[in-house]
Amino acid sequence: MTIETVFLMVFALGSLTGAVAMFFLRHPMRVALALIGTMVSLAAIYAQLGMHVIAVFQVLVYVGAVMVFMIYAIMLLDVRDRSFTERFSPLLVAGLAGLLLLLGVLIDGLLRGQPFPAVDVPPDAFSVSTFAIVFMEQFWVYFALTAVLLLVAEIAASAVIDIRRRGQDVAAVRAERGDDHG
Amino acid sequence: MMQDLVVHGVFIVYAVLMLMTVGLVLTWVERKQAAIMSDRIGANRAYLRIPFTQVKLIWWGLFHGLADGLKMLLKEDWRPNSYDRMAYAVAPWFAFVPVMAVFAVIPFGGELVPGTFFGWFEGTSEWFGDRSYAMQVAPLDAGLLIVFALGGIAVIGAMLAGWSSNNKFSLLGAVRAGSQMISYELVIGLTIVGLILIYGTVNLVSIVEQQSGVLFGFIPAWGIFLQPFAAILFLVAAQAENQRIPFDLPEAESELIAGYFTEYSAMKMGLFMFAEFIHIAIIAALFTTLFLGGYNLPYMTDAGFLLPGGFEIALPHVLVVLLQITVFWVKVFLMCGFLILVRWSLPRFRYDQLLSFAWRFLLPLALINLAITAVAVWAIQGIGA
Amino acid sequence: MDDTTFLLALSGMLFALGLVGVIVRRNLLVMLMFLELMLNGVILSLVVFTQMLGAEAGAVLVFLVFVVAAAEIAIAVPILLLLVRTGRTLDPGAYAGLKG
Numbered sequence: 001m002t003i004e005t006v007f008l009m010v011f012a013l014g015s016l017t018g019a020v021a022m023f024f025l026r027h028p029m030r031v032a033l034a035l036i037g038t039m040v041s042l043a044a045i046y047a048q049l050g051m052h053v054i055a056v057f058q059v060l061v062y063v064g065a066v067m068v069f070m071i072y073a074i075m076l077l078d079v080r081d082r083s084f085t086e087r088f089s090p091l092l093v094a095g096l097a098g099l100l101l102l103l104g105v106l107i108d109g110l111l112r113g114q115p116f117p118a119v120d121v122p123p124d125a126f127s128v129s130t131f132a133i134v135f136m137e138q139f140w141v142y143f144a145l146t147a148v149l150l151l152v153a154e155i156a157a158s159a160v161i162d163i164r165r166r167g168q169d170v171a172a173v174r175a176e177r178g179d180d181h182g
Numbered sequence: 183m184m185q186d187l188v189v190h191g192v193f194i195v196y197a198v199l200m201l202m203t204v205g206l207v208l209t210w211v212e213r214k215q216a217a218i219m220s221d222r223i224g225a226n227r228a229y230l231r232i233p234f235t236q237v238k239l240i241w242w243g244l245f246h247g248l249a250d251g252l253k254m255l256l257k258e259d260w261r262p263n264s265y266d267r268m269a270y271a272v273a274p275w276f277a278f279v280p281v282m283a284v285f286a287v288i289p290f291g292g293e294l295v296p297g298t299f300f301g302w303f304e305g306t307s308e309w310f311g312d313r314s315y316a317m318q319v320a321p322l323d324a325g326l327l328i329v330f331a332l333g334g335i336a337v338i339g340a341m342l343a344g345w346s347s348n349n350k351f352s353l354l355g356a357v358r359a360g361s362q363m364i365s366y367e368l369v370i371g372l373t374i375v376g377l378i379l380i381y382g383t384v385n386l387v388s389i390v391e392q393q394s395g396v397l398f399g400f401i402p403a404w405g406i407f408l409q410p411f412a413a414i415l416f417l418v419a420a421q422a423e424n425q426r427i428p429f430d431l432p433e434a435e436s437e438l439i440a441g442y443f444t445e446y447s448a449m450k451m452g453l454f455m456f457a458e459f460i461h462i463a464i465i466a467a468l469f470t471t472l473f474l475g476g477y478n479l480p481y482m483t484d485a486g487f488l489l490p491g492g493f494e495i496a497l498p499h500v501l502v503v504l505l506q507i508t509v510f511w512v513k514v515f516l517m518c519g520f521l522i523l524v525r526w527s528l529p530r531f532r533y534d535q536l537l538s539f540a541w542r543f544l545l546p547l548a549l550i551n552l553a554i555t556a557v558a559v560w561a562i563q564g565i566g567a
Numbered sequence: 568m569d570d571t572t573f574l575l576a577l578s579g580m581l582f583a584l585g586l587v588g589v590i591v592r593r594n595l596l597v598m599l600m601f602l603e604l605m606l607n608g609v610i611l612s613l614v615v616f617t618q619m620l621g622a623e624a625g626a627v628l629v630f631l632v633f634v635v636a637a638a639e640i641a642i643a644v645p646i647l648l649l650l651v652r653t654g655r656t657l658d659p660g661a662y663a664g665l666k667g
Contacts, residue, residue, distance in 0.1 A: 004570075005570060008570055008573065008574065009573070012573065012574065012577045015577065015581065016577065016580060016581070019580070019581055019584045019585075019604060020584070022584075022588065022597075022600065022601070022604065023584060023587075023588055023592075027266065028594055028596045028597050028600075028657075029266060029269055029342075029345070029346075030266070030268060030269070031596075031597050031600055032600060033268070033269065033272065033342075035600050035603065035604060036338070038581075038604065038607065039607060042607055042610075042611055045574065045611070046614055049614065049615070049618045050618060051614060051617070051618060051626065052322060052323060052324050053323075053324055053327075053626065053630075054614055054626060054629050054630070056324045056327040056328055056331050057327070057629075057630060057633055058610075058633070059331040059332075059334070059335070060327065060330055060331040060334060061633040061634070061636070061637050062603075062607070062633065062636070062637075063331075063334065063335060063338075064330075064331055064333075064334020064335060064337070065334065065637050066603065066636065066637050066640045067338065068334065068337050068338055068341070068360070068364065069640055069641065069644055070596070070599070070600060070603075070640070070644065071338060071341055071342070071345075072341065072357075072360060073596065073644045073647070073648065074596055075341060075344075075345045075353065075356065075357070076357070076648075077596065077648065077651060077657065078345075079651065079655070079656060079657050081656045081657060081658055082593070082656070082658045082660075083593045083594035083597075083656075083657050083658045084594075086593055087592060087593060087594075088591050088592065088593060089590070089591055089592070089593050089660075091590060091591055092591050095587045095590050095591040096587065096591075098587060098590075099583055099584070099586075099587040102583045102586065102587075103579065103580060103583050106576075106579035106580075106582075106583065107576055107579060110572060110575050110576055110579065111572075114572060116571050116572075116619060117619075119619065119620050119621055120621070121618070121620075121621030122621065125621045125623060126617075126618075126623070126626055127323050128323050128324050128327075128383075128384055128385070129323075129383070130623060131623065131626050131627070131630075134623040134624070134626075134627060135627050135630070138624070138627075139624070139627045139631075142627075142631060143631070146631055146634060146635065150634075150635075150638045153638060153642055154638075154641075154642075157641075157642050157645060157646075160646075160649075161645065161649070
């Protein structure tokens, strides 16, 4: 039981605790905090596996951007309604049964796939410089493609919001004119 | 393995102690510098009385920091009614921990060879042997990226604090603080990318080492000479990230009482304030590492001085290490002094001015700087090859 | 059970928990967060395989998945905000009219 395995188990326990806590917590803000805990534990697992670049990006992108956005939305949308008193849909029992079934299938498949092949990994395979070089030399096409798709999605989102707002303005103006004539 | 543990343990203790001390001293420096700038004396009432005598030590108001700390500890920890208890308790730690953790990747000295450093104790130098350690708490390859990542976590602290206070004004302050911090974080990232392009690495130790050469034969190759524009942009954006005046609208007294930490008192408020002051030191430390050559004097390397013209002065290892540690903190304090100067000279921005300053002024400037740097690096490398 | 199997089992558990969470919980924001948990579970398995095989392409793919996940949240949350502005509740049952 090396110290690396101990670290992995500790952080795995942390992430699992976060995930299970997410399931049972009532308030969306606490669910978000539990998710942040899970994500940070996962980042620690990535760092323990030696992939520090991925660990840093996990914290930077997921916790620093995605979760900040979610917390922002939760802050502004603190609507107390049925979802607070009734956390779970009527499908709860079926869902939990499905969970156990899915877990069984996944772990069975996992145990069948053993043993995993051992490959010689050079020690600095995942350093920042290797990552950057491989990224820019071999995968820049996918990077550019992703950027274009993101731009398209962003324009679509702004267009949807603008159409909606223009729709609201038109409706407001029509309502006024209707009141004037009526 | 034990030697690694011991050395890094010493580094961690050093880092924590120095940061706490610097945080406390900075409160005093801020007061005194503000007083000098406003042509007054400043706070000089807190004293320590030597027991069994009537000698009162005032020491130019240095004990006011101690008094503040005691006040924070001993005040009543008042908790508002019907709030989110967990988020309220956790928020100050979200703001405090990243600020302390960033120091883990900042190099505060060059190479430390403990065997030579403790040369006069024979047992110790034998035990350490030939090992050399970079004087950094965590020798990580992705140093700068970690700085950005931890900056992102601090935003969550501010927003949680304001939201969980069950107070509309705190919520408003939290929304303002969150928007401001996110916008200026983006600007900081973009200004640093030009520097990463030039140095070709995100490892802070490597960046500092590359600044110990010379440009054009006699100017020290500091980042501020390579990227002066980015240095100014970084300083402005980092101050805004830390919510110092002139960017401190989220906690402005005349507007929102205390913004997102209105409902905090005693130690939790103390954590927020302390985090803010340590953040000043961290900004100064980052600026020193990236733009001012880090822990080295001009023309100094790990072995001694290498003056222009080929003149060499070799120094013993102990002297080099102590000199590097001292020079680092001197530079950090000079930068802190400059930040305090800015704070006490400028009025604060209005909130929409603040955001349009980030998005319509600093961001385009950072992008232009990045474009010019990229073209220049490509041209110089093309000429070199 | 060695480390790889352990971590892959963890990834499976996170994915399964995320999936069931999306189905069972009754708050739109919480459902979005369980979607993120599912994605994190998959990324964990991707990272484990990347480390096992030493393939740099895996690291780049993980980075691109992060980027796409961030963009997806950036679009999903405003859609949710617009929806809640009219529906005035975060209970997905109220939006059953969106079906079909």
